Structure formats: C-alpha cells, structure tokens
Amino acid sequence: MESTLQIICKWKSVIIYHLLDKKVCHFGQLQHELKDCSRRMLALQLNDLEKDGIIKKNIHQFNSLKTDYQLTEFGKTLEPVITSMANWGKIYNQKRS
Amino acid sequence: MESTLQIICKWKSVIIYHLLDKKVCHFGQLQHELKDCSRRMLALQLNDLEKDGIIKKNIHQFNSLKTDYQLTEFGKTLEPVITSMANWGKIYNQKRS
DNA sequence: CTGAATCCTTAGGGATACTG
DNA sequence: CAGTATCCCTAAGGATTCAG
Numbered sequence: 001m002e003s004t005l006q007i008i009c010k011w012k013s014v015i016i017y018h019l020l021d022k023k024v025c026h027f028g029q030l031q032h033e034l035k036d037c038s039r040r041m042l043a044l045q046l047n048d049l050e051k052d053g054i055i056k057k058n059i060h061q062f063n064s065l066k067t068d069y070q071l072t073e074f075g076k077t078l079e080p081v082i083t084s085m086a087n088w089g090k091i092y093n094q095k096r097s
Numbered sequence: 098m099e100s101t102l103q104i105i106c107k108w109k110s111v112i113i114y115h116l117l118d119k120k121v122c123h124f125g126q127l128q129h130e131l132k133d134c135s136r137r138m139l140a141l142q143l144n145d146l147e148k149d150g151i152i153k154k155n156i157h158q159f160n161s162l163k164t165d166y167q168l169t170e171f172g173k174t175l176e177p178v179i180t181s182m183a184n185w186g187k188i189y190n191q192k193r194s
Numbered sequence: 195c196t197g198a199a200t201c202c203t204t205a206g207g208g209a210t211a212c213t214g
Numbered sequence: 215c216a217g218t219a220t221c222c223c224t225a226a227g228g229a230t231t232c233a234g
Binding site: 040059064 | 195196
Binding site for chain 4: 123124125128136137140156159161162163164
C-alpha cells in the first residue's frame with residue numbers, strides 16, 4: 001500500500017497515465033502534457049520511475065539529442081491502479097470545494 | 098487523475114484503507130496503525146478527508162473524549178482505487194532496491 | 195533537445211506544550 | 215483521549231545556468 005503510493009505519488013501517476021495511452025513519449029511531449037511540472041521535477045520523477053523499473057529510457061543521438069520513455073512490462077502491471085484512479089477522477093471531479 | 102491523487106496522497110490512502118476494513122476507527126486506533134505518522138499529521142490528514150467529504154467524524158463525550166471516523170457514502174466510492182493499490186502493493190512489494 | 199548542478203526560498207512536518 | 219497552536223528546522227522544489 002505505502003509502496004504503491006511511493007510509485008504513483010506526485011507527477012508519477014500522470015506520467016504513467018500518458019505512457020499507458022501513448023505507449024512512447026519524448027521528454028518534450030511529457031513536458032507539454034504536465035504543464036505545471038517543471039523540467040527539473042519531471043527529470044527527477046522520470047529518474048525515480050526508471051530506477052524503480054517502471055519505465056525504460058531510450059536515447060537517440062541525431063544532430064541533436066532525442067530521448068523517449070516507455071513503460072516496462074513491470075510498469076504495465078500498474079495499469080489497473082492508474083485507470084481506477086483516472087476513472088474515479090472523471091466521475092467525481094465535480095466534488096470540489 | 099490529479100484530483101484523485103490529492104485525495105489519496107500521503108497517509109490518506111492508508112487511512113481510507115483501514116476505514117474500508119474496520120468500518121469505524123477511533124483516533125487512537127488509526128494512530129496505532131499508522132506508526133510513522135505523527136499525531137499532528139494524522140489530525141491534518143483527517144481534517145482534509147473530512148473537508149473533502151470522504152470521511153465523517155463522530156464525537157462522543159463520556160468522562161473523557163472519544164471520537165470515531167468512518168467513510169461517507171462518497172468516500173466508499175474510492176474502494177476500487179484503494180484496493181487496486183493495495184493489491185499491487187501485495188504482489189510487487191518484493192521489487193525494492 | 196535533454197538533462198545535471200547550484201543556489202535560494204518556502205512550506206511541510208516534527209517536537210513540544212497547552213486545551214477541553 | 216483527541217486535538218490545536220507555536221516554534222523551528224530540514225528538505226522539497228523553482229529559477230537559472232552549464233553541458234552533451
């Protein structure tokens with residue numbers, strides 16, 4: 001329970017949510033989706049997720065640098081957790097003070 | 098999604114988890130379950146949950162003071178979210194660095 | 195474009211003491 | 215027992231700069 005929370009806390013659940021949807025995302029794409037998350041914070045969260053074996057990072061060197069991220073098989077096991085969160089949010093979002 | 102996270106972050110998911118199980122808990126019971134959560138922090142989290150309509154607080158005055166907490170009907174709608182988190186934690190807890 | 199490093203400020207949260 | 219208020223300190227995280 002607490003361990004699950006460590007994995008999905010902060011921006012991580014949102015990142016995973018997008019990776020479940022898009023399959024693959026560049027750093028910039030994620031930055032675009034997570035408007036309120038700074039570049040520094042995004043990088044930290046991605047590092048955590050990679051360290052925990054949730055996501056895999058791929059680096060491509062063209063003239064410039066391009067990386068992308070995708071869920072590992074292990075990361076995909078979080079799908080039920082993330083979707084149940086997303087569903088609850090969709091249904092009960094109006095309940096705000 | 099983000100809104101869901103606001104509701105279950107920190108100790109809140111653990112609190113909800115116990116309330117789903119026990120139905121009713123006194124402040125002291127929760128304090129006992131959440132060993133690493135200070136009394137101050139527990140009170141803050143409970144305040145948040147009450148403000149968001151997730152839990153209901155009942156106060157009983159005997160010679161001393163006794164309060165208990167239980168989930169509201171709205172709070173119970175979080176059950177799928179909490180149990181999917183708990184299940185994932187049970188299965189993949191070994192994955193630690 | 196994708197990050198890591200450094201600096202700097204704020205607020206999250208513990209310890210303690212006080213109330214009913 | 216169940217909380218609130220105050221003090222105080224650490225660390226989370228933004229802004230900015232440097233690097234590949």
